[in-house]
Amino acid sequence: MSPAAEPVADKPSRREQILAAAAELFARHGFHGVGIDDIGSAVGISGPALYRHFRSKDAMLGEMLTSISEVLLDGGQSRVGAARSPHDTLGDLVRFHVDFALDNPALITVQERNLGNLTDPDRRKVRGLQRRYVELWVEVVRSAVPETEEPTARAQAHAVFGLINSTPHSRHLDRAQMADLLTGMALAALVQ
Amino acid sequence: MSPAAEPVADKPSRREQILAAAAELFARHGFHGVGIDDIGSAVGISGPALYRHFRSKDAMLGEMLTSISEVLLDGGQSRVGAARSPHDTLGDLVRFHVDFALDNPALITVQERNLGNLTDPDRRKVRGLQRRYVELWVEVVRSAVPETEEPTARAQAHAVFGLINSTPHSRHLDRAQMADLLTGMALAALVQ
DNA sequence: CCATCCGGTTAGTCACCGCTAACCCCCTAC
DNA sequence: GTAGGGGGTTAGCGGTGACTAACCGGATGG
Numbered sequence: 001m002s003p004a005a006e007p008v009a010d011k012p013s014r015r016e017q018i019l020a021a022a023a024e025l026f027a028r029h030g031f032h033g034v035g036i037d038d039i040g041s042a043v044g045i046s047g048p049a050l051y052r053h054f055r056s057k058d059a060m061l062g063e064m065l066t067s068i069s070e071v072l073l074d075g076g077q078s079r080v081g082a083a084r085s086p087h088d089t090l091g092d093l094v095r096f097h098v099d100f101a102l103d104n105p106a107l108i109t110v111q112e113r114n115l116g117n118l119t120d121p122d123r124r125k126v127r128g129l130q131r132r133y134v135e136l137w138v139e140v141v142r143s144a145v146p147e148t149e150e151p152t153a154r155a156q157a158h159a160v161f162g163l164i165n166s167t168p169h170s171r172h173l174d175r176a177q178m179a180d181l182l183t184g185m186a187l188a189a190l191v192q
Numbered sequence: 193m194s195p196a197a198e199p200v201a202d203k204p205s206r207r208e209q210i211l212a213a214a215a216e217l218f219a220r221h222g223f224h225g226v227g228i229d230d231i232g233s234a235v236g237i238s239g240p241a242l243y244r245h246f247r248s249k250d251a252m253l254g255e256m257l258t259s260i261s262e263v264l265l266d267g268g269q270s271r272v273g274a275a276r277s278p279h280d281t282l283g284d285l286v287r288f289h290v291d292f293a294l295d296n297p298a299l300i301t302v303q304e305r306n307l308g309n310l311t312d313p314d315r316r317k318v319r320g321l322q323r324r325y326v327e328l329w330v331e332v333v334r335s336a337v338p339e340t341e342e343p344t345a346r347a348q349a350h351a352v353f354g355l356i357n358s359t360p361h362s363r364h365l366d367r368a369q370m371a372d373l374l375t376g377m378a379l380a381a382l383v384q
Numbered sequence: 385c386c387a388t389c390c391g392g393t394t395a396g397t398c399a400c401c402g403c404t405a406a407c408c409c410c411c412t413a414c
Numbered sequence: 415g416t417a418g419g420g421g422g423t424t425a426g427c428g429g430t431g432a433c434t435a436a437c438c439g440g441a442t443g444g
Contacts, residue, residue: 014391028308032224035431045392048433052391057432112361113305116220151364152373159377162358163351169304170350172343181344185351188384189377206421228402237422240403244421249402386444393438401430408423414416 015053017043019067020106022060027109027168031061031117061114062122068111069129072100076136086144087191093140094186097164098179105168112165134158145191160186207245209235212298214252219301219360223253223309253306254314260303261321264292268328278336279383285332286378289356290371297360304357326350337383352378 021042025034036057037047054060079092101108118126137157142148148156164182173181213234217226228249229239246252271284293300310318329349334340340348356374365373 030222030224030306030309032222033309036433037431046394048394049392051433114222117222117225152369155362155365155370155373156377158362159355159358159374162361163355163381166351166354169354170347173347177344178347181347182351184384185348185381189355189381192376192380227400238424240424241422243403388442390441391439393436395435395437397432397434399430399432402428404427405425406423407425409421411420412418 014043018050018053019060019064023064023106023110026061026064026114027106031114058119058122061110061117062119064107065111065115065118065126066122066129068104068107069126069133072097073129073133073136075100076133080136080140086140090140090144090190091183091187093137094160094164094183094190095179097161098182098186101164101167101182102175102179108165109168112161141190156190160189163189206235210242210245211252211256215256215298215302218253218256218306219298223306250311250314253302253309254311256299257303257307257310257318258314258321260296260299261318261325264289265321265325265328267292268325272328272332278332282332282336282382283375283379285329286352286356286375286382287371289353290374290378293356293359293374294367294371300357301360304353333382348382352381355381 018039022034022039025038025042036050039060040047040050050060054063075096076093079096080089082089082092084092115123115126134154134157137160138150138153141153141156142150163186167178167182210231214226214231217230217234228242231252232239232242242252246255267288268285271288272281274281274284276284307315307318326346326349329352330342330345333345333348334342355378359370359374
């Protein structure tokens, strides 16, 4: 499948370029609202040339979403790995997610809107990664606020994702202010 | 779904039925991912019979989204109309939106995902209604927390919508608990 | 210096989708 | 008892979209 899962990322090339353009388009028009030709011309090549890089349109979405989910899970785990106070860990986790959302609005949008357009195996994979990411949040929330029940913590995590991921829909503050605002709101919502 | 939700209006009929089914499908698969035949068979009729009730597939989405936006705006305005303390008004507004989201998960999902699939005139109309709803929130937030700048309040409103509208993605608490949780989180995020 | 292959091109195929056409009940009002 | 219309049916048309086929230029390494 993936020709090489490179640790060293000295590859800024095509594939990535195509995925970025596709993400932008999927975010704006939805998966089925975007044609192969649209994606092609967005990167300066035209139409079927994409099949030199991806097996299918579904494969593009699949790779896009799995890689997002992996980045989130890895980043989350590394934040939790750094042993600090539960409350600080929660702060780090929130900040990490906020930064990711602010830096990758199109990806975040695609992830929350287009999960249903994945192939069955891809969806299973992405769902699995997302579930583990949520579990991470649940544990961190519950160790920062111990009296929280598990289902409540899960619901809180989803709600906070919704809050943070709303970022693409409002662009009236600059990046730094927005990051602070969202972080503050998320933490307030979690610890009340 | 519930045939007798109506206070007086004894018209639960077709159109509404079709819109409800279409909302469900649009929410799950996206506008372009749903065919005319899918919608038809979801209400027991098949395919082109829908054109006895709507001029086009676009018209279905248009009517769906404008009616949602109108319901939200009207409901919001009536909550604000009842003169109470700024803080109570904010609480009412939050609770109103939470209730709507919990009672209409499919509609909420379609509204936030499929704005981009609207016809240009429809989109303008819906955008206008949404803008007025946001302005309502901005004013209520600013009168409850006067030191808030306007752009900040706008960003907060969007973020809170994201939080509340995340509802369809998590179903592990019952309706009442979920309503209380979301209301509490939203208010905490707003007043900090 | 040539073989190869990587990454592009255009033309074409096939399925599907929105929508129209033509037809067909009932049910109701006169 | 029949006229009419609201709401349903199936067949089919035109357009579009994903993908394949066949071809091609140029860099590269043996």
